[in-house]
Amino acid sequence: MKSLLTLLFTLTATLAVAAVSPGETAPDFHLTDTDGQKHHLQSYLDDGKIVVLEWFNPDCPYVKKHHEANHTMKDLAAQYAGHDVVWMAINSGAEGKQGAGLERNRKAVEEYAIAYPVLLDMNGKVGKRYGATNTPHMFVIGTDGKIAYAGAIDSDNDARELGETNYVAEALAALTSGAKVEKTETKAYGCSVKY
Amino acid sequence: MTTMRVLFYAWFLAAVLVATVSAEPEPVTVSAEIAAADRDSLVLLWTFDLADRWHLYGPHRNDTGQPPSVRFDLPDGWRAGPLEGWPVPERHVVADVILDHIYERRLRLRQTVHHLAGASPRQVAAELRWLVCADLCVPGDTVLTLDLPGPVSAGGAARLANHREATPGPLPAAAAxxxxxxxxxxxxxxxxxxxxxxxxxxxxxxxxxxxxxxxxxxxxxxxxxxxxxxxxxxxxxxxxxxxxxxxxxxxxxxxxx
Known part of the structure; x- marks a missing residue:
């Protein structure tokens, strides 16, 4: 009995902290965006799309760096919109935490003029399955359903300066031209996800 | 008249108390002192005082935060060493997913500045940057203008000695x-x-x-x-x-x- 409990505990603990790495299959999910539209990851992959997931918190200064002071995400998403790339933001903040909740994120979509869906994951299940730790934390999923890139959006972890290298842009350039993604993993930076 | 005066003072005191209570303290205040000096170098002690509930990050393996940094604008021939003397941090685990190593209340660090031998005092700018978090995260920065080199501050040598004493050194071989x-x-x-x-x-x-x-x-x-x-x-x-x-x-x- 004790062994069974130990095993169950171990499995639970492992599931709680499991994070995906490049080369592994991206965990499937169903989430609803701020407009009430449902999104199913596998459906996009079945349609041959490359998917970019951006962990999001509208009140995090590092998110503001890319949505307010600069248009890093918006511009890159627009650049690849016609290349079978689906870009989605996910907010895994729990109710009552900074930047969480339907109303705040609806407002953020307007404030930042975000043209792609912002999905709500208020119980944090999807965020934890991906091992999302930061906002922003980026995952690029290839048409094979595997993680092609995970980590930071760019190479400068300062809250103001933009990095010289945009890792997601590099990954998308490679994937859309059939080339190999060279840099598959970096350390994400930013605020902690407010689980 | 006396009653009016008492009422006025009571109102004034209440107003001051309300202002004091409602004012949000700055998450971080930073100060610097010269804690040791010789002919061609000095040791600065940086002190980051944190408001309740806020924390700074150490230079360890963290999932989210970054440690404070200092960037000097120094005269030719001067050089600043790295921030040293990071104390033992606290583990900070969020939702079984995020692990950081943090400091609450006060973080003190030392930094050696090498200057030309016998240099006369001048104003030197130091830009400090940090990320401070509680329920939310706020990146902060400030520029402090320091007169360097200069005299060792009162009590600075003792604080430096305490800081060195508290800084983790190599583990004795017999310990582990x-x-x-x-x-x-x-x-x-x-x-x-x-x-x-x-x-x-x-x-x-x-x-x-x-x-x-x-x-x-x-x-x-x-x-x-x-x-x-x-x-x-x-x-x-x-x-x-x-x-x-x-x-x-x-x-x-x-x-x-």
Whole structure:
């Protein structure tokens, strides 16, 4: 009995902290965006799309760096919109935490003029399955359903300066031209996800 | 008339109290002092005082935060060393997913500035940047103008001595042993009640730092990623809890793989 409990505990603990790495299959999910539209990851992959997931918190200064002071995400998403790339933001903040909740994120979509869906994951299940730790934390999923890139959006972890290298842009350039993604993993930076 | 005056003072006192209570304190205030000086160098002590509930990050392996930094605008021939003397941090785990190493209340660091021998005092600008978090995160910065070189501050030498004393040094060889295994490293500290490991920022990735880096008993099994980009030894700070409530600590390096 004790062994069974130990095993169950171990499995639970492992599931709680499991994070995906490049080369592994991206965990499937169903989430609803701020407009009430449902999104199913596998459906996009079945349609041959490359998917970019951006962990999001509208009140995090590092998110503001890319949505307010600069248009890093918006511009890159627009650049690849016609290349079978689906870009989605996910907010895994729990109710009552900074930047969480339907109303705040609806407002953020307007404030930042975000043209792609912002999905709500208020119980944090999807965020934890991906091992999302930061906002922003980026995952690029290839048409094979595997993680092609995970980590930071760019190479400068300062809250103001933009990095010289945009890792997601590099990954998308490679994937859309059939080339190999060279840099598959970096350390994400930013605020902690407010689980 | 006296009644009016008493009422006025009562109102004034109440207004001051309300203003004091409602004013949000700054999450971080920074100060600097010269704590040691000789002919061609000086040691600055930086003090970051934190408001309740706020924390700064250490230079260790963190999932989210970054440590404070200082950038000097120095005259030709001058040079600033790195921030040194990071104290033992606290583990900060969020939702079983995020692990950071943090400082609350006060963080004191030292930094050596080398200048030309016998240089006359001048104003030197130092830009400090940090990320401070509570329920939310706020990046902060300030520019302090310092007169350097200058006299050692009152009490500065004692504070520097205390700071050096509290800074973790290498772990005595007799305190713990470490060996590489097929999937990581095992650290053993005979007689320990509990062990904690704070990994340095550089080095191989840990499979599960949240689960592995703290354990009751005298043995710690740290599983490491074999295909980690960051090759080389695993280094960090080992904190040993003894049965008599003492806590000792020191830095340790274990070859890997």
């Amino acid at each position: 042993t470490a060996r590489a295994t097929a999937d990581g490293v095992v650290i053993t500290a005979p007689g320990a009640l509990r062990l904690e490991f704070v990994p340095d920022a550089r080095g191989p990735d840990m499979v599960d730092a949240i689960a592995d880096a703290v354990r009751d008993g005298d043995e710690l099994h740290l599983r490491l990623e074999r295909d980690s980009d960051a090759a080389g030894p695993l280094s960090g700070l080992l904190i040993i809890h003894h049965p008599d409530d003492r806590k000792t600590h020191g830095t340790i390096t274990v070859p890997w793989p």
